[in-house]
Amino acid sequence: MLLETIELPTDEHYARNLIDGRWVFPAAPYEYEIRNPSNSTITAVVPLSSRFDVDRAISSARNALSGPWSDLHTRDQLLALLLHRLAEAAPELARLQSTETGLGYDDSLATIESSLRIARAILTREVLHPRPMAAGISGHVLSWGAPFSEMLLNVFPALAAGNTAVVKPSLRGPLSPVAVAFIADQLGFPAGVLNIVQGTGVDVGAALISSTALQTLHVRASESTLSRASRAGHRTHVPLRTLAGGGNAAIVYPGLEEDKFATMATEIAEAVRVHNAGGPFALHTVAVHRDVAKNAIACILGQLALFNNRAAPLPTEPLRQRAIDRVDQLVAGGGRVLLGGTIPDDIQHRMGWRLPTTVADLGEVTSKVTGLAHSCESLGPVLTVVHWNTLADLDEVFNSRHHRDGYASVWGDDSADDRTRFGVTAREQGPRSAMHSGLVPAAWTGESAHRSSEVTP
Structure with missing residues (x-):
């Protein structure tokens, strides 16, 4: 044959x-x-x-x-x-x-x-x-x-x-x-x-x-x-x-049921692990509603710690340095590093350009550091978390070119199944249009099939 x-x-x-x-x-x-x-x-x-x-x-x-x-x-x-x-x-x-x-x-x-x-x-x-x-x-x-x-x-x-x-x-x-x-x-x-x-x-x-x-x-x-x-x-x-690298996101609504937090956190942790350069299935932004922010962040950090999240390395030392420089910029702008944030200094990492999984809390959408995050190139397994309250806040988070071609998982929205895998671009174009226009359905494919309705946060 x-x-x-x-x-x-x-x-x-x-x-x-x-x-x-x-x-x-x-x-x-x-x-x-x-x-x-x-x-x-x-x-x-x-x-x-x-x-x-x-x-x-x-x-x-x-x-x-x-x-x-x-x-x-x-x-x-x-x-x-x-x-x-x-x-x-x-x-x-x-x-x-x-x-x-x-x-x-x-x-x-x-x-x-x-x-x-x-x-x-x-x-x-x-x-x-x-x-x-x-x-x-x-x-x-x-x-x-x-x-x-x-x-x-x-x-x-x-x-x-x-x-x-x-x-x-x-x-x-x-x-x-x-x-x-x-x-x-x-x-x-x-x-x-x-x-x-x-x-x-x-x-x-x-x-x-x-x-x-x-x-x-x-x-x-x-x-x-x-x-x-x-x-x-x-x-x-x-x-x-x-197709801009690193434009993918997860959006957590206040309607997310308690028994779904672990699933949400697990999928986010898995996506962070493959995010060495904003690849098609990677993720670097989580927008959490302020009412569930504390619980959502705790679950994400717990899953990352549970899995001993070993992210893919960057391909060169200069790229790794650019990734850690971005973290330093976010901290200088007012962000808080909740996990990781430093280059390992041990013999295990001498021959590989690894950056530990890093989670940075940027606070409210209106904060200065949130705008700074959009202006920096997304590199490495660095997850930024922003807090939103209104639908206008979501538009503010995802209106930059950085997210233009990204996709998102949507959790807790009554108008969308938790397993829906459409996202930021799909809100305007629709997933079928995006697919036929040559855009890559980049993140969160999951095991379930895509649905034909748009996600409209």
Whole structure:
């Protein structure tokens, strides 16, 4: 059987780009070492490509638009086969993602399984309700929070809509995206449909951002990268879909029943654990109603302590320092650190860039430090808690760009099931619209299916 013959990529593939169905070296012979953030050991060597490689990939993607990929039946079969094979390979892919991110195996596997559930829902909707839009070339600049999820949830919707894709994985987390592309290639995806170009943001990322040949550009990255992409859009006129890291949240209403506090706290603790860089399933803000704030915070702290919450490490020491600098800024602005807040100084952490799970209470929505929190880049397993009283307070908390593309779990709202997994963006766009527009249903997928009604706090 064909599926049984497929293997994961080797070092030979990680060291090359996938362009026009071939694994090729970049135009210039430069390389970069990928290290395991948990112990800083070298796990792979990847190429540093240039705009010439991006141009070749775009040309390849353009040619593939008129080939077999334009046939709906062929495309749907290949995409369904890809999801089937990825599910079969989930344990191996989870170990790979753990290696490049430092995520624990169980957390890594959970993000992969959640991503696959979302991708299946996307494919089903595209098959049943295909959009009458002309296909084009979709460009993707990915982040490194959870590389498999970044790849699948960012790129898969574009492929399901009939587009071809040129993907720049994060320089810090390229192995999982390469593995997805490798499996697609082994399954017989037409040449040029999915192209992987590895490299830095200033070379490969900039080339994609400045290209006028794309139909759509998807960027999930830091604020500085998003700003560059936004400025470039005025010249390229390519629609930009921005997915800002770390925009996810949990909202706790005063109607939350006593027996639900433990469940709420457990899910929040699990999301904090995977929040090394605001990945698709991470969380960094909890808005608690003042009437239940004391109980909610106590439950969250208790769960974090109970699990000995060991968060995924950051990939470099400078990034860890930026994360702790943010905590220092929040404290200077009036926030209170309830848990963590310091870089460990022991032999266990000498070879990994870990930051203990940190909880900072920012107080009322109107406080000065709450506004400061929105202006700082969210890095590391740092959970900020804000207290709200009115619905206008929630609008104040989530009106910044930081939350524009985030999703939230809603607890205790009579108008929404506690297991509803829609959030901040969905209040305006609706989850189905968000999914079809290319936004990633980022957080809190849970085991239950998404509902079709909007959450309107």
